[in-house]
Amino acid sequence: PEARAAGLAPAGLAAVSANGPARIIAPAGWGKTRVLTERLRHLLRERGVDPRVVTAVAFNTRAAQELRDRCADVADGPGPHIRTIHSLAFGICSAAIPGLRVAHEPEVREVLDDVFPIRHQRNTDPAAAYLQALALIRLGLVPPDEAEASIPEAVGVAAGFERFRAVLAERRAVDFDEQIY
Numbered sequence: 001p002e003a004r005a006a007g008l009a010p011a012g013l014a015a016v017s018a019n020g021p022a023r024i025i026a027p028a029g030w031g032k033t034r035v036l037t038e039r040l041r042h043l044l045r046e047r048g049v050d051p052r053v054v055t056a057v058a059f060n061t062r063a064a065q066e067l068r069d070r071c072a073d074v075a076d077g078p079g080p081h082i083r084t085i086h087s088l089a090f091g092i093c094s095a096a097i098p099g100l101r102v103a104h105e106p107e108v109r110e111v112l113d114d115v116f117p118i119r120h121q122r123n124t125d126p127a128a129a130y131l132q133a134l135a136l137i138r139l140g141l142v143p144p145d146e147a148e149a150s151i152p153e154a155v156g157v158a159a160g161f162e163r164f165r166a167v168l169a170e171r172r173a174v175d176f177d178e179q180i181y
Helices: 010-017 032-046 061-070 085-096 105-115 127-138 144-150 157-170 176-180
Strands: 055-058 081-084
Touching: 010 032, 032 055, 032 061, 055 061, 055 085, 061 081, 081 085, 085 176, 105 127, 105 157, 127 144, 127 157, 127 176, 144 157
Parallel strands: 055 081
Antiparallel strands: none
């Protein structure tokens, strides 16, 4: 009833009332945060789910904070766990590897220079092709040789992929893509 009152489209209403997990993938401005909010309200108020066993995953920190704000009145006591996808991934990774930390782009570029045959030239970013290929492998789940074939500027990315990951692991670090991978 509350979801209908929120003016959701039929697809949104279906996601709110679905049995089992729900994944909402839609373009910007479609109302994903509103659907997730109504889904949380539905689970907690209408189905009586204990908020301590609910985890909602938002794409970014802004959406996660909106969810927290919009659901503040739903639960008595501790509310549902609301995290970003990277926060959830890092939580899982760091539970398995104590002392793990996030490597930000400057450090990732340093590792790239150590692992791959990057030729630096003025007014160019030769590491960009390697970052793109690594994202294709780890987020797109494309095999390294296929990623290198589709991004030929990333010479040697297939051969060096596991070494790149090993160097990050030696540093007890993950970058954002590695958390998801």
